[in-house]
Amino acid sequence: MKSTKMNLFAATVISLSLLASASSPAGGQTNQAGVTTRTGAAAQEPKSISITRSSSPPPQMREAENFTGSVGVEPLLEATAPSRLAGGRVTFAPGARTAWHSHPLGQTLIVTTGAGWVQQEGGEKQEVRVGDVVWTPPGVKHWHGATTTDRMTHIALTEQQPDGKRVEWMEKVSDAQYNAPAKVQVAPTPVRLSTTNSRPSARAMGDFAPKLAEITDDVLYADVWERPQLSRRDRSLVTVAALIALNRPDQLRSHITRARANGVSKEEVVETITQMAFYAGWPSAVTALGVAREVFQQQ
Ligand code: MN
Numbered sequence: 001m002k003s004t005k006m007n008l009f010a011a012t013v014i015s016l017s018l019l020a021s022a023s024s025p026a027g028g029q030t031n032q033a034g035v036t037t038r039t040g041a042a043a044q045e046p047k048s049i050s051i052t053r054s055s056s057p058p059p060q061m062r063e064a065e066n067f068t069g070s071v072g073v074e075p076l077l078e079a080t081a082p083s084r085l086a087g088g089r090v091t092f093a094p095g096a097r098t099a100w101h102s103h104p105l106g107q108t109l110i111v112t113t114g115a116g117w118v119q120q121e122g123g124e125k126q127e128v129r130v131g132d133v134v135w136t137p138p139g140v141k142h143w144h145g146a147t148t149t150d151r152m153t154h155i156a157l158t159e160q161q162p163d164g165k166r167v168e169w170m171e172k173v174s175d176a177q178y179n180a181p182a183k184v185q186v187a188p189t190p191v192r193l194s195t196t197n198s199r200p201s202a203r204a205m206g207d208f209a210p211k212l213a214e215i216t217d218d219v220l221y222a223d224v225w226e227r228p229q230l231s232r233r234d235r236s237l238v239t240v241a242a243l244i245a246l247n248r249p250d251q252l253r254s255h256i257t258r259a260r261a262n263g264v265s266k267e268e269v270v271e272t273i274t275q276m277a278f279y280a281g282w283p284s285a286v287t288a289l290g291v292a293r294e295v296f297q298q299q
Helices: 002-026 031-044 175-179 200-205 210-221 232-245 249-261 266-280 282-298
Strands: 070-077 085-092 107-120 125-129 133-136 142-146 152-159
Touching: 085 107, 142 152, 200 210, 232 249, 232 266, 232 282, 249 266, 249 282, 266 282
Parallel strands: none
Antiparallel strands: 070 085, 085 152, 107 125, 107 133, 107 142, 107 152
16 A cells, blocks of 8 residues: 555656656646646546446437527536546537637537538538538637538537636527538538548449539539438438339439438338338339348348
8 A cells, every 4th residue: 555655656756757858848837737637637546447338318408508509418528637638429409509619729529410510710611421520720710510400419529728728609600600501512621521422423424424424413412412401311211212103223222322321221211112112002112122122231
């Protein structure tokens, strides 16, 4: 017991001196606070992995200060010295968004469900989807939230300053700002990850029928499919239903794949086919079932 304490003490002294020598050229203002925090952490924290179990009930959706609309906020991690990283999961109901704000040390967002928008001051609103990672540099004024039709959940990872500050809140995002058109073209920013998939028809038919590929990509997918009045998931369901009714297995194949990417489950595809049997006829439903089976077996 006594020797453990001595070791801890020795370790603290060593890390203090390392810290002092490492940070002295950079200037000492934050040094004092940093040293205090680090000493406390070294003395108290057991060196073992800590797991906070996932709480399954969905977050309570409510109005919150510095937000417009209904949001659910779940803290995930508090900054534990020497780390300054804090994180939380935020769910935005359709139409909900943060106020304008900035982060002194920047922020990373990871979109985990749905689709949302992010915008920095002076830039266009951009759509973000599941799996997208958004980095906002320090001091950049911005907002993030759901689209008008989709929920959006993101994990926000934010480093805090030694004084604990990690966000500077500003005015609310007006309806006019929120409803302004989103940027449609893939931007030269790290926000969109879909660059290689953004022109599917150009790859599929561009060499043979360039005009048809162009209007398919630029009008159908870049314009009509991006309109906010229907979510992509709903557009997928409508499209899949139409292709079942028309008995178009070739197009249905790619649209079931697209529907999956837009959040439609296998069970929902099968249920759509079952429903369509009554409206489009049994043979069309059976053909569609064969296509769906093929798609889901490949994945
Ligand atoms: Mn932010």
